[in-house]
Amino acid sequence: MKSMTYEIRDGSIGDIPFVLDLGRRTIADSRSAYRPAADEALEASYERLIDTVRMQEHVLLIAQAELAPIGFLILVTDLPDEVTMMAQGFVAYMAVEPDARGRGVGSALLSAAEAAARKRGLSHIALMVTEGNSAARELYAQAGFGTERRLLCKPI
Numbered sequence: 001m002k003s004m005t006y007e008i009r010d011g012s013i014g015d016i017p018f019v020l021d022l023g024r025r026t027i028a029d030s031r032s033a034y035r036p037a038a039d040e041a042l043e044a045s046y047e048r049l050i051d052t053v054r055m056q057e058h059v060l061l062i063a064q065a066e067l068a069p070i071g072f073l074i075l076v077t078d079l080p081d082e083v084t085m086m087a088q089g090f091v092a093y094m095a096v097e098p099d100a101r102g103r104g105v106g107s108a109l110l111s112a113a114e115a116a117a118r119k120r121g122l123s124h125i126a127l128m129v130t131e132g133n134s135a136a137r138e139l140y141a142q143a144g145f146g147t148e149r150r151l152l153c154k155p156i
């Protein structure tokens with residue numbers, strides 16, 4: 001496997017165009033088999049997510065290669081678990097450029113998010129993932145995430 005040099009750094013306002021662009025290009029992987037929305041609807045949902053996150057306390061992490069950013073992760077830090085009200089870090093979204101995948105960038109972003117959450121005194125890190133998104137599900141399983149609750153759906 002080709003090696004690649006990159007670092008994980010904190011993001012800034014200048015990274016927003018990259019976050020919007022990569023998110024729009026990857027959000028289709030979160031398409032539900034139960035509610036198979038059109039690409040435009042998924043992209044709009046991603047833009048709403050970014051609008052919401054920008055109003056919340058969050059940490060933006062960027063995987064930076066020599067010439068360009070190749071991935072990002074957004075960790076929301078002011079969204080407690082809705083059942084226990086325990087503080088947590090919540091991964092709102094993450095993505096890696098298609099040609100940079102399979103080289104540990106996603107894992108590195110997740111580790112950095114975990115460290116950022118721990119640094120802020122948060123005891124857990126949580127996220128939601130679409131059932132059919134096998135790459136993301138495997139990444140999270142590999143990183144030690146377990147299923148806490150399930151979101152069920154039935155066409156009626």
Ligand SMILES: CC(C)(COP(=O)(O)OP(=O)(O)OC[C@H]1O[C@@H](n2cnc3c(N)ncnc32)[C@H](O)[C@@H]1OP(=O)(O)O)[C@@H](O)C(=O)NCCC(=O)NCCS
Nearest residue numbers: 026029094095096101102103104105106107135136138139
């Ligand atoms: C999910 C995603 C972030 C993974 O990024 P990545 O940099 O390729 O992940 P890594 O290289 O760090 O992979 C770590 C582990 O995840 C698992 N994994 C990653 N991609 C996988 C794939 N396509 N199939 C199966 N397992 C996969 C593997 O267990 C891998 O460990 P290994 O390389 O030792 O086998 C990337 O595929 C992506 O951007 N997807 C589109 C956006 C998305 O779905 N985001 C998640 C929203 S919840």
